[in-house]
Amino acid sequence: MLGFGTLAKKVFGTPNDRKVKATRPLIAKINALEEEYKALSDDGLRAKTEEFKKRLGEGETLDDLLPEAFANCREGARRAIGLRAFDVQLMGGIFLHQGNIAEMKTGEGKTLVATFPAYLNGLTGKGVHVVTVNDYLAKRDAEWMSKVYGFLGLTTGVVYPSQPDAEKREAYLCDITYATNNELGFDYLRDNMKSELKDLYQREHNFAIVDEVDSILIDEARTPLIISGPAQDRSDLYTAIDALIPSLTEEDYSTDEKQRSVTFTEAGNEKLETLLHEAGLLEEGATLYDPESTTIVHHVNQGLRAHKLFIKDQHYIVRNGDVVLIDEFTGRMMPGRRLSEGLHQAIEAKEKVEIQPENVTLAQVTFQNYFRLYNKLSGMTGTATTEAEEFQEIYGLGVVEVPTNKPIARIDNDDAIYRTQEEKYQAIIEEIRKAHEKGQPILVGTTSIEKSELLSQLLTQAGLEHNVLNARHHEQEAQIVGEAGKLGAITIATNMAGRGTDIKLGGNVEMKVMDALAANPEADPDAVREKIEAEHASAEQAVKDAGGLYVLATERHESRRIDNQLRGRSGRQGDPGKSSFFLSLEDDLMRIFGSERLEKVLSGLGMKEGEAIIHPWVNKSLERAQAKVEGRNFDMRKNVLKFDDVMNDQRKLIFGQRREIMEAQDLSEIVQDMRYEVIADLVDQYMPPKTYADQWDTEGLRAACIEKLGIDVPVDEWAAEEGVDDEQVIERLEKASDEAMAAKAAAFGPEHMRVIEKQILLQTIDGKWREHLLRMEHLRSVVGFRGYAQRDPLNEYKNEGFQLFETLLDSLREEVTATLSRVRPMTEEERQAQINALQQQMAAQQAQVDAAVQQSEARASGEVVAEGVNPDGEGYVEGFDPENPETWGRPNRNALCPCGSGKKFKHCHGALV
Structure with a gap:
């Protein structure tokens, strides 16, 4: 008998089925336009882009334009890069435009899918950010897909680390900008440390499409991005x-x-x-x-x-x-x-x-709060369903499974569990040998570098040739992954397993072509490609006949999502394939999180040495253990976010204030309001309300006015006047301070005074914010102990954080007022002294450059010069001998070692033992 839930699904379909069904009429409209757009010239397609922009300006919405824009983009991609999008790719693009996560299996062409919503939203001119997990993918995708956007008349930029400022600003001004999550987050923080609008990188946060969204918004969510400066050396x-x-x-x-x-x-x-x-x-x-x-x-x-x-x-x-x-x-x-x-x-x-x-935090933000800045957010990945609750709760993102273009033909075996790791590894080697003998390529997944290298040793002992892909060899990642689908290939990989680079059966044609042209630059590229494609077709068929790519995992990860990613490397676009997980009772997940019941059942079965237990019940038990761990990790991330939300409200307020200050031409009113509030606080402190004149501390008030306002006023005389109250004292202090500031503005000139006010405001805000971050960090580290006193740590953090923020604002007013009261124009003598100091500094720097050039020339001519100074700081040590360290003085740790090895001193004779 069917349960109610199962019956409802049969009658009405799952919520996912209904979402997929809802896109069918839109896809039908796009397909109906295909012939019309095929008939357009290249210029005609570009003219469509201008037409869409005009219609947007006249009041049409992006949803109104979607069928035509997608049809235009599909035809543009077909002509520019030779790829015509499948219906399921259009479907993925629709879900992205709607602000969802599109779960699409490996090999379904997510890079092309992103072009549709990027093109449509790029028409607004507000910018679209396509976010990738590493710089290689950002540059690769930008270079590849810019051909499509450029063909249709939109601009494309790419952002990467250590990029020249002008180039980076230009990249952010493009219609579509490719970048990594790290670089976007750091640029946001850098922007909020700048003091000129013209120096800012980013515009408004309009729309982001996040590739490998689970990796960026889930896996990296616990780690805040921090810009820091060096602290005391300990x-x-x-x-x-x-x-x-x-x-x-x-x-x-x-x-x-x-x-x-x-x-x-x-x-x-x-x-x-x-x-x-x-x-x-x-x-x-x-x-x-x-x-x-x-x-x-x-x-x-x-x-x-x-x-x-x-x-x-x-x-x-x-x-x-x-x-x-x-x-x-x-x-x-x-x-x-x-x-x-x-x-x-x-x-x-x-x-x-x-x-x-150690470092001192200058600015920080979590990925969770950075990506929640966007007006619209979307993402793509092969694995998101298991984390759907978190995506919805934290980011308001729905997860939609997009059907595959061709049915999945991969065979997923049940897990095989062994008693010990030794038995498990023996069985893995045997399984690899069997698959290798029939020519089936194998991708062996491991959870750490250590385990990948242990398995590599075992394969070497067994005489099986293989490649290893882990963090030590990440430079060769694309090359190793490109060859992982060749006949008989054995590839050991950690979880990096080539996200973003597909494993193609028979090998990667593009890489083979590039290698062939690199070996023979004179060859005709078309002839080389034709020859390689012919060879590849037979190699691909041979791999398919051998069973396709075999993904063999040596352990289960804490997260089901990571296991599914590994599995998804096989069986792309309807290819045959196979996946198996080999586990042991000694694996970390089984040992730490596996249920006791599972262990009792397995030990009760009396497993013999080398024997494995294979049963669907075991899979279910393991998945329950993984779900428990995922839930615990979600709670940890949610907790981090709750605390960061307190900081985020303050961060947005401070960053918003900075932006307003940078945009303002005249800050004299803001500065005056700050000064008036300081005056009110001082009078309140030294002439408390409802007190008599003989109780006022007039001497203290006068001293405070000199220190904080830069004015010397006869407060004691005012207090002696008949009928003078605190309101009148405030008015007189305001008038005196206004006159002092007006005289200062006249001395500097009004324009210079406005610049000085802006710079002092920004510098003071930045200094106070850094101090506040440190205080909040210290509060965060101790507030957890309040739980022992039956007090909620989060509420305590909120309350005390609010008090600290109020203190920041109060001290900000005081410091800005006091600093402005102390600034004055330079005398001619002071100006000359500063010029002299700068000239000396430049001469010293030039001397260093000359010395460096001299050393380089000496090395080129075979001489060796000691890079350091003697204990008295008098240049190079007399009687220098490259073989006698006692004659070297104190070499710079980052300079080349005086012994002539060619290594830096800190990695040679200066290495810490």
């Missing part, structure tokens, strides 16, 4: 604390793998106190519980986390003397990203590399 402290951690035993701390936390036990605290006293890091008689010990306790905890929770080649790698983080979801390196609050420094101390100074 590398000695990190090194000293790091030396103590190896002395601890398992009884001294407890680890919670589910929560990824580690804490000292009572015994560990006592042992630690002793070690800290012996190392001289804790004063005699002091304990870890003293308020003065907070900093030491914080750094010791970070040292423990670095050693016990952060594993080399899983969470980070050491590359060229730097600790580079690994994205736990994609397996990619994250150069430039650093862990905050001294944790990154603790890992650097552990790995004995150069410890970079």
